[in-house]
Amino acid sequence: MDTLSLFGLFAVTAMLVAYALEERSHWFVLAFAGACALGSAYGFLQGAWPFGLVEAIWAGVALRRWMIRRRCPRRYCSGRTQNPAARCIDAPCGG
Numbered sequence: 001m002d003t004l005s006l007f008g009l010f011a012v013t014a015m016l017v018a019y020a021l022e023e024r025s026h027w028f029v030l031a032f033a034g035a036c037a038l039g040s041a042y043g044f045l046q047g048a049w050p051f052g053l054v055e056a057i058w059a060g061v062a063l064r065r066w067m068i069r070r071r072c073p074r075r076y077c078s079g080r081t082q083n084p085a086a087r088c089i090d091a092p093c094g095g
Contacts, residue, residue: 004046011038026069033062 001009014035021028036059043052 004042008039008042008046011035011042015039026066029062029066029069033059033066036062 012035015032018028018032018035022032036055040052040055040059043049043055
């Protein structure tokens with residue numbers, strides 16, 4: 001396995017781990033954005049520019065989600081319900 005392949009493996013593994021842990025802290029959302037940026041760099045470096053472009057867009061989306069969540073990170077969750085949309089409600093942000 002060459003260095004570029006190892007870099008890609010690291011980027012995708014970091015994306016998976018950060019995505020799985022996003023509900024624990026807004027810092028994992030930022031880590032996901034960074035991992036998407038690494039995945040984008042990998043895509044461009046290996047010559048798969050569509051993959052690099054899509055990952056760059058995902059990095060931007062995740063960065064925006066991080067900026068929103070760090071302002072108001074709290075959510076109140078009532079546990080399992082029949083309607084997943086009704087499970088969690090946003091807490092008031094106070095500003």
